[in-house]
Amino acid sequence: MESVAAAARGRRPEEVKSAARVLEVLELLGAEGARLSLAEMAGAMAVPKSSLHAILRTMEARRWVDLDPSGTRYSLGLKALLTGTAYLEGDDVASLAGPVLDALAEETGESVHLGRLDGTDVVYLAKRESRHALRMYSAVGRRLPAHATALGKAMLSQYDAAEVRMRLNWPLERLTPDTVTDPEALLGQLAEARLRGWAMDDGENSPDIRCVAVALGTGQGGGDAISCSAPKSRMDDARAEEVARAVTEAAHSLGTLLKRLGQH
């Protein structure tokens, strides 16, 4: 008894338990397709059913989660809609990026993304879909490990090797056979990206997709980057360089817009 209490007292309770659990529920329902039962969620979160039950009732009363007609499966509720779009509206980069992304998507004809580095992950802030039938899957708000994406490598290449070693989670997670997991190989790619000004991903997070990305100059909050993705069949090396020029130009023009905004 004593030892457990002492251990718990040792580290300050920096977290409010039920607050953290509310957030975990939202992350879980957001990540998985949704449609989870209370017992499934309790299992996934390693939380007693009875505790989660009270929390879900609170969330349901406020319409942050919905309950199936059957009363047994939870999904995100209508109130959850508000937060995502509100984040984007309040963000300078995301709200200025719209026209720039439109133009880049128009020029290249391929899928275009704006991403932000968050810890070891890249988060998609905005996208424009390719007009081709064959295109990559992605969604605003979704995360991928930074080391396996062009966006992530473009942003990581702004830091020096020591900093990169500290920021990433070693060993690196493997998503496809082509994911770069060797530290030296990754640092080599980052150095190369720094020199030439753009980064590339060659089937490292989804097979058959190649992607080219350029970081925005503004080091604001860890960094943002713009990318352009296409199936390998439409992105050979020559085409990649061509696309890289267009992406660089887009990143530069967005960077200029942001600087102008910063000076009022």
Added chain:
Amino acid sequence: MESVAAAARGRRPEEVKSAARVLEVLELLGAEGARLSLAEMAGAMAVPKSSLHAILRTMEARRWVDLDPSGTRYSLGLKALLTGTAYLEGDDVASLAGPVLDALAEETGESVHLGRLDGTDVVYLAKRESRHALRMYSAVGRRLPAHATALGKAMLSQYDAAEVRMRLNWPLERLTPDTVTDPEALLGQLAEARLRGWAMDDGENSPDIRCVAVALGTGQGGGDAISCSAPKSRMDDARAEEVARAVTEAAHSLGTLLKRLGQH
């Protein structure tokens, strides 16, 4: 002492306090522009600063809220992005509506919305912007009182008068000089909308904007509707009828898609 405890015991604690507060924080930061200090939020929510402090620390650690460099103003964090888009992805209506809205926006050249009834409010699920320079402001996730929007009236017109009287909050809130707040006038408009198949809003939530809406046949979850909005200068009565035909057609084709999905 006893009386307070007894009163508290009388009603079951249906809500987990800190869970509810987390949600309130998200709603507050989502609704206001954001950038609120701890003291401001504590004031707005009628919660002690010290209690809110612990909750905000939890939310910040998990990146659901961000703290200014100055360390004194909170805004929504990156994790908040996930929920909104995930809700839309998991929703059959919203995910099927894309092409239908595209076509309607193309055909009319005006702003087009998909909305859902939630209590007394309409929530925007998706939008397509007008190609005209002069256009209405709106955002996915935002709410407006149902009685002051074409979308809301289209959905309310599916219920009978008694049900409508129960569902709305009386007296009706006034948003503009033209907002209909008289019960009989509103019920009259709903009856008219039911007969002709579409509802109209004439500057009732934003001055100078007219809007035409049609409910989807599927009574699924309170109801959804599609609308088309334009400044009065581009939407006289004749044009409104023309637009109503196009919106009706779009609503019908989306309804058909949904029925097909329902039958597998």
Added chain:
DNA sequence: CAACGTCATTCGGTCTTCTGAACGGTTAAT
């Protein structure tokens, strides 16, 4: 320069939530 206003933050006693086991309901398989 000092006094003030505002801000986030800490601290211990009290009250709430959390918890694990038991309950009643529904569906599926035997």
Added chain:
DNA sequence: ATTAACCGTTCAGAAGACCGAATGACGTTG
């Protein structure tokens, strides 16, 4: 029909969050 395996839900003891006042750190104003 009976069993079994889920589901959500309840309850009283135990653990932890909540609260108000006091503190420290700013930046601003007189």
